[in-house]
Amino acid sequence: MSITIYGIAKSRAIRNLWACEELGLAYTHVPVVYGPMGSRKPDFLAINPNGRVPAADVDGVILWESLAINLHLARKAGGPLAPESVDEEGLMTMWSMWAVTEVEAAALALLQHETVKPEAERDPAVVAKSTETLKAPLAVLEGHLASHGGHLVGNRFTIADLNVACCVFYLRFSGLLADKPAIRGWYEAAMARPAAKKAFALRGD
């Protein structure tokens, strides 16, 4: 496979870098930054007209949407992270979609307003709303992991775990996982994987 991942490691591109490391895929990394000096430049808009990172070139097919890229990489690479059946594939796509619709935006807003933004720009209303929004999905994730041997699909670590963990990543400084031992154990095990360590080291933080 010939793979190029576009996007700095401190963007959602980290998800694809991690996936490539897990899948044992060689790749070229083009660390495109956000905005006018990178993802909004005309030559990059020709790759991703949305002007966002990441994007990936996988054997000549250009893809956007970090979690879709990962599902595609796993399908092409095969192995234990990939779906073993159409049913597993359906469930891995479902959990990836679920992470986007139920977790990602609220978790990112929480991270911004609890940790990232300067104190003067933090909005307690956003923190309160995000916390409320995340209550139900985190209970769903906790219940599922606790009753499915600590993995999302197929009793093993798969691209679904990787995709969802990359959204739970935004909650790493929050207190929301304090009463969620199954999520904590699952998340920490994911991040302790050698491929995760290798990829996240590229962030330099």
Added chain:
Amino acid sequence: MSITIYGIAKSRAIRNLWACEELGLAYTHVPVVYGPMGSRKPDFLAINPNGRVPAADVDGVILWESLAINLHLARKAGGPLAPESVDEEGLMTMWSMWAVTEVEAAALALLQHETVKPEAERDPAVVAKSTETLKAPLAVLEGHLASHGGHLVGNRFTIADLNVACCVFYLRFSGLLADKPAIRGWYEAAMARPAAKKAFALRGD
């Protein structure tokens, strides 16, 4: 295949009802309503712990997330709507994810605050923000359709077109497609399909 679709036709379940009609799949429709009288009842939470509709039982596998259900149905059914290759599958998943991350929430907010809510509850700031948010992705969709023969993937109507059209559906009363002839033509052709007409008739509006 043995298929049960849970959720009233006036929910996102319409997406799955339409897909079943397109794919020629027989199904049982259980019109679960939103909230405590339906999707939050304990017996339904056992099907979808998120308490949302739709959910689907496809040959004994329970799935949530309407667009993931459709990708799964197409994969299992095969035929012209389904991916013909791993590359097509990657692109169909990408476009479905894109519709969720770039279009759905803003389009739904716009529909609510321009059309659905009582006038006193409409917030012009939400209309302005949603309109701004949608500008870039609608330009991307217009450009892609105009340069790819009016379809998203594979020069034919696929489950990707169906999934994305179901998000563009929220813009049907807005003026945002006035200067988007490729989107309008694509959307109208999708909605004019016999399977779409049959499914949308179930909404009773």
